[in-house]
Amino acid sequence: MNFFPTPYPDEILYSTLARYCMRSGNIKEIHNFEDLFGTRNCIATMELPTQLDALIENMPANSKCTAEYFIYKHTLFPFLAAFIPEERANKIIKTMRNGEGAVSYMSLGLVTSSVTLNRYFRFCPECFKEDIERFGEPYWHRSHQITGVFVCAKHKIPLYNSTELIRGGNRQRFISATHANCIVEKEISFPSDLMEKMLWMAEDAEILLNNHFGFKEPDWFKNQFRAKLIEKGYARMNNYIHQKKLKEDFIEFYGYEYLKLVQSSLPDKSGGWLSDMVRKNDRTTYAIRYLLLAKFLEIPVVELFNTKLGFNDENESNIDAYQELWDQRLIELTQSGLSIREIADILKSSTKTIRKAIDRLGIEPFWKFNGGGKYHYMKYTDTEEFKIKRDECRKKWLELHAQYPDKSSNQIRRNNDGLYAWLKKYDSEWLEQNYRRIKTVVNTIDWAKRDTELLPLVKEVIAKMKEGKPERITWTTIGSKLGISGWLSKKKDKLPFVKAYIDSEVESLEEYHIRKIKWAIEELERQGKEITLWNLAETAGVKPKYMKYIMREIENLLIEKGYSTNIHEYLHNVR
Secondary structure, three states, X not given: OOOOXXXXXXXXXXXXXXXXXXXXXXXXXXXXXXXXXXXXXXXXXXXXOOOHHHHHHHOOOOOOOOHHHHHHHHOOHHHHOOOXXXXXXXXXXXXXXXXXXXXXXXXXXXXXXXXXXXXXXXXXXXXXXXXXXXXXXXXXXXXXXXXXXXXXXXXXEEOEEEEEEOOOOOOOOOOOOOOOOOOOOOOOOOOHHHHHHHXXXXXXXXXXXXXXXXXXXXXXXXXXXXXXXXXXXXXOOOOOEOXXXXXXXXXXXXXXHHHHHOOOOOOOOOOOHHHHHHHOOOOOOOHHHHHHHHXXXXXXXXXXXXXXXXXXXXXXXXXXXXXXXXXXXXXXXXOOOOOHHXXXXXXXXXXXXXXXXXXXXXXXXXXXXXXOOOOOOOOHHHOHHHHHHHHHHHHHHHHHHHHOOOOOHHHHHOOOHHHHHHHHHHOHHHHHHOOOOXXXXXXXXXXXXXXXXXXXXXXXXXXXXXXXXXXXXXXXXXXXXXXXXXXXXXXXXXXXXXXXXXXXXXXXXXXXHHHHHHHHHHHHHHHOOOOOHHHHHHHHOOOHHHHHHHHHHHHHHHHHOOOOOOHHHHHHHHO
């Protein structure tokens, strides 16, 4: 290479490489790969690019860039690998420098993860404008490409999907951000409570992305979270964790909608990623989930990595001090007349643990008899603690309904399941009196109208697919380009006009290969290159094993064009 663009602030390396391709003057994209990496045998990868050593080797002699510089400053590695041990992180770095990309994703657990990475490159409209004003061109920001981040931390506005796929289409091509692919067709807005959580995440993700805190072993994070869980009453020193309470409060804190957006929903039954993180911590999970738990437990990102939290297990005085406080609280509760079950709920312990502690402390067995043979028992609902809790829950319930006057109680409870569950259990009569029911009107879809409106759009998409380098015409590709791949093929029987037209245009694999060959003949003629079967196969991107099945059609096409070729010799060579 005679030149290489200087990476812009917060620019993902993919974008820098795309800007090189725009300026290289190469007619064929594959020649760009030869310039950059010295080989054609690689693909354009956004999150964790590979062959960085080869890239550095091919860069201009005066370049001061290194593989480490690109990895830490212009890829998503610092975010994706933040919570993995050093040994595994070094393996990924080695792979990025000179290896197969799939290895990195497997090492991070992203191949088998329930988290699906972003499909499209994302952009912030304000950053787009500022980049043009400052640098004369837009570019892909790395902080905008993090899965689970939906807003720009700088401008505090939603991010938008571009029209460019991250994993799809031609993977041997780098595509720049442009006016053509960064279009805001419809403005996005989020509710204020949802926007607040999105900004938290965007800001914390940027801290993780732009700081190398050093790699930690899994036990480090396990102990950090454990210390805060103990402090907040979700765990005990003996490693018991009140999973049900933790889950309820976690869901109430974030709400179902947000957890679904960041692909971190929790199952109705026990278990799930949250339980795994606080109990085992031997599985690799997506970095977003560490940030979710840290925020919930009020642990700043910097503190999570750099400050050892809570009790030191080696310091017996700390453990003893905690135990003394716990014992004192138990004595107070036994004197209040509560049952063992209710005391266990307050102390977030099992009844078995409470009974053992009572024996250890020599507390009189108050739960049996009160001298005269009568049970000494006070209901939890008669205590002052309950009354305070009830008033707080009632107030919160009414505040939520005042905040969202157009929502029903059913809609409100989705993001406040813990609150609803408590009121349902302990204050059901009041809850029923203050339950808002709104009759919803189901909007039925006019499929006939949709069929008529969709048909010209389908025709336009298919027409564009027939222009330039061929794309196979299928229901899936058409749906994807229209942004309705989720339901188009499933509802095709409700769209008779659309169905009839698409069915008439869809291609078999053989038909698709023949169309690619036709295009390849025209492309070779345009470039002034010799037309041979080998050149046709390479230009069209048709593998030799498929070429054999359409030889007759290829021969006819060449004859029509006035060319001749030794078909039999070619067949012999590809066997």
